[in-house]
Amino acid sequence: MNEVDSIFKKTQGAAEFSVKYFEYLNKVLLSINPEEIQHFSNLLLQARETGNKIIFMGNGGSAATASHFANDISIGTRSKTKPFRAISITDNNAVITAIANDDGFDEIFTQQLQVILSPGDLVVAISASGNSPSVLNAINYANENDAITIGITAFDGGKLKNSSKYSIHVPTNPKEYGPAEDAHMILDHLIGAYLSRVIL
Numbered sequence: 001m002n003e004v005d006s007i008f009k010k011t012q013g014a015a016e017f018s019v020k021y022f023e024y025l026n027k028v029l030l031s032i033n034p035e036e037i038q039h040f041s042n043l044l045l046q047a048r049e050t051g052n053k054i055i056f057m058g059n060g061g062s063a064a065t066a067s068h069f070a071n072d073i074s075i076g077t078r079s080k081t082k083p084f085r086a087i088s089i090t091d092n093n094a095v096i097t098a099i100a101n102d103d104g105f106d107e108i109f110t111q112q113l114q115v116i117l118s119p120g121d122l123v124v125a126i127s128a129s130g131n132s133p134s135v136l137n138a139i140n141y142a143n144e145n146d147a148i149t150i151g152i153t154a155f156d157g158g159k160l161k162n163s164s165k166y167s168i169h170v171p172t173n174p175k176e177y178g179p180a181e182d183a184h185m186i187l188d189h190l191i192g193a194y195l196s197r198v199i200l
């Protein structure tokens with residue numbers, strides 16, 4: 001039984017459940033290594049200075065987070081003269097479905113990287129399990145082509161935590177997608193808030 005199931009069994013109604021859920025989420029957030037956040041922020045600032053792309057990807061809920069991250073960093077920071085060149089490769093349905101149809105879903109991110117990746121670009125993979133083949137294939141390709149790879153993970157980190165050159169790990173119990181993806185979105189807003197102020 002994961003922690004959210006345990007909370008549900010021990011509480012009565014949505015109000016009490018929400019209080020205990022928030023308490024658990026707070027515990028998860030305080031377990032994230034802040035030095036990993038610092039390092040990721042530094043890599044983003046470095047990419048801004050060099051003009052390299054920052055490429056986000058993920059599946060399912062992590063795809064939505066990837067899109068949100070790209071928006072908040074590229075547009076939300078309001079840096080027009082020297083922008084963060086952030087994009088999400090989860091957003092073009094025509095490209096994704098063409099690749100998935102012709103060559104298989106596991107290729108949806110790798111084949112996009114083959115077109116747009118340049119040496120020194122940041123490739124940020126978001127995956128709660130850390131074991132999505134489409135993400136792992138793309139990270140391996142990025143590593144082999146002189147990109148800087150970052151895995152944003154949860155659960156035990158899966159293969160992505162070790163395959164990426166750098167990582168931010170959100171320690172949750174297995175299959176706790178809610179708290180994991182909550183934390184990933186908070187990381188997006190936290191980092192976006194920090195960057196928008198540090199570049200002033």
